[in-house]
Amino acid sequence: MRPKIKWLNLDETLRKLDQLVDIESQIPIEPIRTQVEQHALLGVDANVYSTEPGAYERTEELKRSIYAKVMSGTLGVEVGATADYASHVEYGSSVNALNQSQLEGAVTGRGKPESPLTLGRSGVRWTLPGPFVLPAAVYGRLLLEKAFVSAVKKVWG
Numbered sequence: 176m177r178p179k180i181k182w183l184n185l186d187e188t189l190r191k192l193d194q195l196v197d198i199e200s201q202i203p204i205e206p207i208r209t210q211v212e213q214h215a216l217l218g219v220d221a222n223v224y225s226t227e228p229g230a231y232e233r234t235e236e237l238k239r240s241i242y243a244k245v246m247s248g249t250l251g252v253e254v255g256a257t258a259d260y261a262s263h264v265e266y267g268s269s270v271n272a273l274n275q276s277q278l279e280g281a282v283t284g285r286g287k288p289e290s291p292l293t294l295g296r297s298g299v300r301w302t303l304p305g306p307f308v309l310p311a312a313v314y315g316r317l318l319l320e321k322a323f324v325s326a327v328k329k330v331w332g
Contacts, residue, residue: 191330199250201326207318208252212243215254215311218291222305223264229298237261243311250319254311264296267304278309288314 296305
């Protein structure tokens with residue numbers, strides 16, 4: 176039996192690799208940014224503005240300070256809040272405060288990243304954590320991962 180040699184045509188593979196290099200342009204980042212911002216707003220409503228009122232006046236400053244922006248130079252969305260007391264709402268305060276690791280565990284350990292996370296914070300129980308930024312970021316990461324996989328599947332079929 177004679178040996179057979181098959182030449183591989185890499186043209187199609189190289190074309191697909193070129194498309195993958197430009198994968199960012201195929202991912203709809205602005206709708207993801209909007210969804211991340213909306214998630215943070217829903218979270219702050221669920222943890223602050225839609226809860227039993229307490230002694231503090233609700234000015235909606237925290238809600239107005241929420242932002243989500245497309246990160247330049249990378250495929251990502253930055254979400255945050257600029258109000259001075261935003262971290263006290265996110266992590267809690269006093270003896271009820273959670274550290275970053277504890278909060279990440281609470282956020283990632285649940286099965287519904289698309290829903291706001293509430294931990295019992297209210298106007299009366301204002302020292303409890305009311306995370307709204309980290310849950311939105313986790314949801315955004317999930318949306319980006321899905322969009323990335325979808326874009327890759329379009330290229331590779």
